[in-house]
Amino acid sequence: MSAIVDLFSIAAIVGGAFFYLAGTVGLLRFPDAYTRLHALTKADNLGLALVVIGLLPQMSGPLAAAKLVLVWLLVLLSSAAVSQLIARSARRQGEGRR
Amino acid sequence: MTTLVGAVIVALLLWLALWTVVARDAFVAVAGFVVYGLLLSLVWVRLAGIDVALTEAAIGGGLTGALLLGAVGRLRATEAATAAERAGPGLRVLAALLALAVTAALMLAVLSLPDPAPTLAPLVVPNLPATGVGNPITGVLLAFRALDTLLEAIVLVIGLIGVWSLAPDTAWGGRPGLRYRADPDGILAYLARVLPPIGIVVGLYLFWAGADHPGGKFQSATILAAMWMLVQMAGLGDTPRTDGGWLRLGLVIGPLVFVAVGAFGIPAAGAFLAYPETWAKPLILLIELALLPTLVLVLALLMNGPPRRHGGAR
Numbered sequence: 001m002s003a004i005v006d007l008f009s010i011a012a013i014v015g016g017a018f019f020y021l022a023g024t025v026g027l028l029r030f031p032d033a034y035t036r037l038h039a040l041t042k043a044d045n046l047g048l049a050l051v052v053i054g055l056l057p058q059m060s061g062p063l064a065a066a067k068l069v070l071v072w073l074l075v076l077l078s079s080a081a082v083s084q085l086i087a088r089s090a091r092r093q094g095e096g097r098r
Numbered sequence: 099m100t101t102l103v104g105a106v107i108v109a110l111l112l113w114l115a116l117w118t119v120v121a122r123d124a125f126v127a128v129a130g131f132v133v134y135g136l137l138l139s140l141v142w143v144r145l146a147g148i149d150v151a152l153t154e155a156a157i158g159g160g161l162t163g164a165l166l167l168g169a170v171g172r173l174r175a176t177e178a179a180t181a182a183e184r185a186g187p188g189l190r191v192l193a194a195l196l197a198l199a200v201t202a203a204l205m206l207a208v209l210s211l212p213d214p215a216p217t218l219a220p221l222v223v224p225n226l227p228a229t230g231v232g233n234p235i236t237g238v239l240l241a242f243r244a245l246d247t248l249l250e251a252i253v254l255v256i257g258l259i260g261v262w263s264l265a266p267d268t269a270w271g272g273r274p275g276l277r278y279r280a281d282p283d284g285i286l287a288y289l290a291r292v293l294p295p296i297g298i299v300v301g302l303y304l305f306w307a308g309a310d311h312p313g314g315k316f317q318s319a320t321i322l323a324a325m326w327m328l329v330q331m332a333g334l335g336d337t338p339r340t341d342g343g344w345l346r347l348g349l350v351i352g353p354l355v356f357v358a359v360g361a362f363g364i365p366a367a368g369a370f371l372a373y374p375e376t377w378a379k380p381l382i383l384l385i386e387l388a389l390l391p392t393l394v395l396v397l398a399l400l401m402n403g404p405p406r407r408h409g410g411a412r
Contacts (some may be wrong), residue, residue, distance in 0.1 A: 074296070081289040 005057045012054030019047035033090035037083045044079040048072055104144060111137055124177060128166045135159025148312035149235040152304070156320035164327075164401060218242075230379025232310035239314070240382045244371045248356045251389055254396045255349060262340060265405040271341030274402035280333040290332030297325040305390060309379075315386050319393030326398045337402045345395065352392030356385050 023043020030036045052072045059065040114137060118130035135158040142151035173180075185193070222242060226234055229241040239247045265272075280286045301321035308314030329335045338345050359381050360371040367374045373381050 077289065077292065081285050084285045 009054040012050045016047045016050030124170045132163035152317045156317045269405045272405045272408040273337045278331045278333045286332045290328045294325040322394045323397040348391040352389035355388035
C-alpha cells in the first residue's frame with residue numbers, strides 16, 4: 001500500500017516539476033510580458049498544485065496537510081493578483097503595441 | 099544528493115550576489131537582492147536555523163526589498179545622470195583594491211576561527227528553563243542578551259525619527275507619502291480585502307508561537323506591517339497622521355516597557371534587565387507584547403517615508 005502511495009507522490013511531484021520547468025522555459029523564451037506571465041502562472045498554479053497533491057499523502061496528519069493546502073491557496077491568490085497587476089502595468093507602459 | 103542541492107544553492111547565491119553588485123540598473127539590482135534574500139532563507143532552513151530563516155525572508159528579503167524599491171522609485175529621476183558619471187581609472191582601481199582587501203580580511207578572519215568555534219550554547223541550554231520560554235532564540239534575545247534587543251528597538255525608533263526629520267516644516271505632523279489611488283473594484287482592492295484577515299491571524303500566531311517555537315515579534319510585526327501596507331496601497335486606507343497621540347504612544351511603548359521592566363529588575367533581582375526567577379516568563383511576554391505595536395508601527399512608517407502632506411486642522 002505504501003509503495004503505491006509513494007509512487008503516486010513521485011509521479012505527482014515529477015509532474016509538478018515538469019510544469020515548473022515548462023513555465024521557466026516560457027519565462028525565458030516568450031516574446032512579451034503577457035505571454036511570459038501566461039507561462040509563469042501555469043507553473044504557479046499547476047506545478048505547485050501537483051507538488052502539494054504529491055506531498056499530501058506523506059504528511060503526518062490532517063492538520064499538516066491542511067497547512068499545505070492553505071499555502072497552495074495563498075500562492076494561488078497572490079500569483080493571480082500579482083500577474084494581473086503586472087499585466088496592467090505592462091499595458092500602461094505600452095508593452096505589446098506595435 | 100543533499101550535498102548536490104547545497105552546492106547548487108551556494109553557487110546560485112554567489113552568482114546572485116555578483117549579479118546584484120554589477121547590475122547597472124538600480125531596479126534590477128534590488129530584484130536580485132530580494133531573490134538573494136529568499137534564497138538565503140532557504141540556506142538557513144537547511145542549517146536548521148528556522149528563526150533566522152523566517153527573519154531573513156520577512157525582513158531581509160521582504161521588508162528591506164520593499165524599502166529599497168521605494169528608494170529606487172525616488173532616485174529614478176536622477177539615475178540616468180548618475181549612471182553616466184564614470185569615476186577615473188585611478189579611483190576605480192583603488193575601490194577594487196579596497197573591496198578585495200576587505201574580502202581577504204574577512205576570509206582570513208573566518209579561516210582563522212578556532213575549531214570548534216567559541217560558543218555559549220552549552221551554557222544557554224541548561225539555563226533556558228529558568229527563563230520559562232521553550233524557544234532558545236527567544237530566551238537568548240529577551241533574557242541572556244536582552245540589552246541588545248532593547249537597544250535594537252530603540253535604534254529602530256531613532257531611525258524612524260531620522261526619516262521623519264526629512265519632512266518639510268509645513269508637512270510636519272502630517273501624513274507621509276501620497277495617498278495611493280487604485281481601482282476600488284480592482285484586483286488589488288480585492289486582495290487587500292481578502293488577505294489581511296489571514297495575514298493578521300498568521301502574524302499573531304507567529305508572535306504567540308515565538309515563546310516555544312520558531313517565530314517571534316519581529317517576523318510577526320513584519321507580516322502585520324505588510325498587511326497594513328497592502329490596505330494602504332489598495333487605496334482602502336490612508337497613511338496615518340504622524341502627530342496622532344495614539345500613534346506616538348504606540349511607537350514608544352515597546353522601549354518604555356522594556357526599560358521599565360529592566361529598572362524593575364534592579365530592586366527585584368539585583369541588576370538592570372535581570373528577571374526574578376519565578377517572574378521571568380510573564381515579564382518576557384509583557385516585553386514582547388509591548389514591542390509588537392512599536393515594531394509594526396516603525397516598520398510600516400519607515401515604508402511610508404517622511405511626512406509630505408499637511409493633515410489640516412485636527
